[in-house]
Amino acid sequence: MPKDNSRARLWTLAHAERAALADDLATLTDDQWAHQTLCGRWTVEEVVAHLTAAASTGRFRWIASVLSARFDFDKHNDRRLAESRGATPAETLARFRSI
Numbered sequence: 001m002p003k004d005n006s007r008a009r010l011w012t013l014a015h016a017e018r019a020a021l022a023d024d025l026a027t028l029t030d031d032q033w034a035h036q037t038l039c040g041r042w043t044v045e046e047v048v049a050h051l052t053a054a055a056s057t058g059r060f061r062w063i064a065s066v067l068s069a070r071f072d073f074d075k076h077n078d079r080r081l082a083e084s085r086g087a088t089p090a091e092t093l094a095r096f097r098s099i
Contacts, residue, residue: 022097033089045089048096053080055099
């Protein structure tokens with residue numbers, strides 16, 4: 001399999017998995033969206049916002065954000081979460097689906 005075809009295949013799989021995750025998330029109640037996860041202090045909704053930020057923040061913007069946070073990754077993540085989290089779980093899910 002040529003290299004470009006392998007990369008395209010990986011992105012196709014990644015998009016399919018994100019879509020499947022979004023379908024699963026669509027069945028959650030508001031209480032489930034607010035449930036703590038194994039990701040430290042983050043709720044389910046915050047993890048989804050993090051995934052949205054990770055998929056929509058380019059390499060250079062990520063580096064600039066980390067530098068402006070003076071390598072305080074909590075501060076960096078809080079900024080990206082604030083940008084990617086919606087006013088409601090449904091809005092957060094819509095943002096995730098859009099990426």
